[in-house]
Amino acid sequence: MSAPFRVLGIDPGSRVSGFGVVEARGHRLHHLCHGVLRLAADLPLEQRLAELFRGLCQALERWGPDAVAVEGVFAFRNARSALVLGHARGVALLAAAQGGRPVFEYAPAAVKRAVGASGAASKEAVGRQVRAFLGLELPVGADATDALAVAVCHLHRARAAALLSQPPRTRRRAPPWPRLSPAVYGAPR
Numbered sequence: 001m002s003a004p005f006r007v008l009g010i011d012p013g014s015r016v017s018g019f020g021v022v023e024a025r026g027h028r029l030h031h032l033c034h035g036v037l038r039l040a041a042d043l044p045l046e047q048r049l050a051e052l053f054r055g056l057c058q059a060l061e062r063w064g065p066d067a068v069a070v071e072g073v074f075a076f077r078n079a080r081s082a083l084v085l086g087h088a089r090g091v092a093l094l095a096a097a098q099g100g101r102p103v104f105e106y107a108p109a110a111v112k113r114a115v116g117a118s119g120a121a122s123k124e125a126v127g128r129q130v131r132a133f134l135g136l137e138l139p140v141g142a143d144a145t146d147a148l149a150v151a152v153c154h155l156h157r158a159r160a161a162a163l164l165s166q167p168p169r170t171r172r173r174a175p176p177w178p179r180l181s182p183a184v185y186g187a188p189r
Contacts, residue, residue, distance in 0.1 A: 005158070006032070008065035008101075009151030010056065011143050012088040015039050017052055018143030021063045022134070022151040029155060031134040032063065034144040045084065049091050056095035068096035069154035071146065072105045106153045111146070114153035 004025045011018035020034035037055040039048040060068070070092050073085065096103045109119030115129040127145040130136070134148065 005067075005155070006063065006065045007151040007154050008059060008063060008068045008096075009147040009149070009154070010068065010070045010092045011146035011150060012052075012070060012085065012092045013143065014045065014048055014052075014084045014088045015041055016143050017055070017088060017092070018141070018145070018147035019056070019059050020144055020148035020151050021059075021065060022148060022155060024155050024159070029134065029152060031136055031148065034140060034148055035059075036141055036143045045087065049087055052088060053091050053095055056092055057099065060095060060099040060101065065101060067104060067154060067158075068092075068099075068101045069104045069106060069150045070096075071111055071150050072107050104154050104157075106150060106157075111149045111153045114156050115149045 004023050006021060006023040009020045009022065016039070017037045018034070019037070021032040023030045023032050037052055039051050043051070070089060073082065073089065093103055106114075112119050112121045112126055115126060115133050117126050117129045121129075123142040123146065126149055127140060127142055130145040130148050130152070131140060133152065140148070
């Protein structure tokens, strides 16, 4: 039996950031936790970012993931909104790097497809798919389900990369969840 492989998924935001932890055991994925970090809107940006950093560091310490997956930037009409989101993403990347975890980024459309939704699916559709995929019966907010979807996306990509790295004759069975360097999984951050 292969060792469990745990991923912390992060959906960064400057006011609300979702996080979720998914673990692969054998051929199954298991939901471990999820939540949101709500940052006070009346605080200056630098203080919200400091709170975000503390919250993510606590999640990293508590759950000890093998990797961190972060949702990438998508197109914004408002440059200021994109810049502020970039700051929040930077904090997430810093927290993971300081925690010694490899970091991976995935485009929102790829994340949605990883859980069986279309690349243009709404947050509600992604939430329904994540709950069904992980067997969650409790209500889960959109920011947390997006973070769980990012974690699932990384686990799918990591397993596919490990399977494709095997010689053709040994590909009949899926390999155990790998503990490989970030470069094996795709574009590391």
